[in-house]
Amino acid sequence: EAGVAQSPRYKIIEKRQSVAFWCNPISGHATLYWYQQILGQGPKLLIQFQNNGVVDDSQLPKDRFSAERLKGVDSTLKIQPAKLEDSAVYLCASSLAGAKLYEQYFGPGTRLTVT
Amino acid sequence: KQEVTQIPAALSVPEGENLVLNCSFTDSAIYNLQWFRQDPGKGLTSLLLIQSSQREQTSGRLNASLDKSSGRSTLYIAASQPGDSATYLCAVMLLLILTGGGNKLTFGTGTQLKVEL
Numbered sequence: 001e002a003g004v005a006q007s008p009r010y011k012i013i014e015k016r017q018s019v020a021f022w023c024n025p026i027s028g029h030a031t032l033y034w035y036q037q038i039l040g041q042g043p044k045l046l047i048q049f050q051n052n053g054v055v056d057d058s059q060l061p062k063d064r065f066s067a068e069r070l071k072g073v074d075s076t077l078k079i080q081p082a083k084l085e086d087s088a089v090y091l092c093a094s095s096l097a098g099a100k101l102y103e104q105y106f107g108p109g110t111r112l113t114v115t
Numbered sequence: 116k117q118e119v120t121q122i123p124a125a126l127s128v129p130e131g132e133n134l135v136l137n138c139s140f141t142d143s144a145i146y147n148l149q150w151f152r153q154d155p156g157k158g159l160t161s162l163l164l165i166q167s168s169q170r171e172q173t174s175g176r177l178n179a180s181l182d183k184s185s186g187r188s189t190l191y192i193a194a195s196q197p198g199d200s201a202t203y204l205c206a207v208m209l210l211l212i213l214t215g216g217g218n219k220l221t222f223g224t225g226t227q228l229k230v231e232l
Contacts, residue, residue, distance in 0.1 A: 004158075031218075042119070042204055042222025043159070056219060091158055095218070102146070102208060102218045106159040 002026065004107035006092050012113045018080040021110045025073070025094030033104060034067055034077050035091040043091055049075065079112075087114045117142045119207055121223035128195055129231055136190040136226045138205035143183050146210040146218065150179050150190050153202045153225070162203075163190070195230045202227045 005024040013019050025032050030051050035043035046065065048056040051072040060067070064083070069075040079086055089111050093104040118141045128134055138148075147166050151159040163172045163179040165188070171180040178191040188205055202225040209219045 033220075040224065042206070042224050043220075044222070045219060048219075093159075102210075103149070103161060103164055104220060105161070106151075108158040111156070 004092055004094055004105055006090075006107040006110055008110055009108065010111050010113075012115065013082055015084055015114050016081040018078065019082055019112060020076050020078045021090050021092075021112075023075045023077070023092030023107060025075075025092070026096070026105055029094035029096045029105075030072070031095045031102075032069055032075050033093040033095075034075070035093065037089045037091055037109070039088070046077070082112075082114045084114050087112055117145075117207060117209060117221045119205060119221050119223035121203075121205060121226050123226060124224065125227040125229075127229045127231060130195060130197060132195050132230075134192050134195055134228075136192070136203050136205075136228070138188040138190070138223055140186045140188075140207045140221075142207075142209070143186050144209065145183065145207045147208045148179075148181055148188050149206050149208070149220070150177075150188075151204045151206065153204060159204065192228075195228075197230050197232055200229050 007022050032049045034046045036046050037043040046060045047067045049069045052069045067077045089109040091109045092107045095102050095104045120139045122137045149164045150162045152162050153159050165172045165181045176193040181188045204222050204225045206220045206222045
């Protein structure tokens with residue numbers, strides 16, 4: 001079974017520029033999550049999708065961050081404009097209701113450096 | 116607001132030693148607790164998941180326990196090996212579906228483990 005795929009793996013941009021990250025969840029997983037992990041901290045949930053609907057975006061800085069999951073499969077997370085404090089690893093995860101209800105599977109992450 | 120704390124922040128042990136990592140959480144109304152491993156530059160790998168009704172889970176040399184009433188979990192690693200070197204994260208899940216939310220994982224800051232030859 002293929003895991004959660006993310007691209008790019010690394011991105012370096014200057015502040016005030018825009019950037020987008022892509023995630024492809026495990027096939028059949030209805031729920032998709034985006035997390036931000038700042039160096040030395042645990043991941044923090046930014047947004048959670050159930051199919052193509054948002055169920056929790058309470059910690060998403062909506063003035064600069066946006067995310068979509070148009071067809072209920074792939075998802076993109078965008079930052080516009082980026083700030084220095086956005087430097088972090090952005091992790092995508094997915095989960096499937098079933099025997100291991102709500103267990104989340106993580107992708108390798110995208111490491112963003114804002115200079 | 117749920118807060119998760121992990122102690123110690125870093126740990127260095129000689130190969131073969133048994134060790135315990137600690138995790139504590141402030142809100143005992145959790146759905147489950149997961150222990151993850153994170154290697155440098157990599158994503159998270161789930162090690163063990165304990166449902167709130169369970170007391171412990173075992174996988175190979177790993178054993179995780181959960182005491183929901185006291186807000187504590189421990190991860191026990193037996194006969195540690197250099198390949199166990201990584202950051203270990205615990206995360207608690209709150210189920211918010213009944214209130215229209217999702218299933219929210221709150222992570223600790225992790226314990227960075229180094230197992231030396």
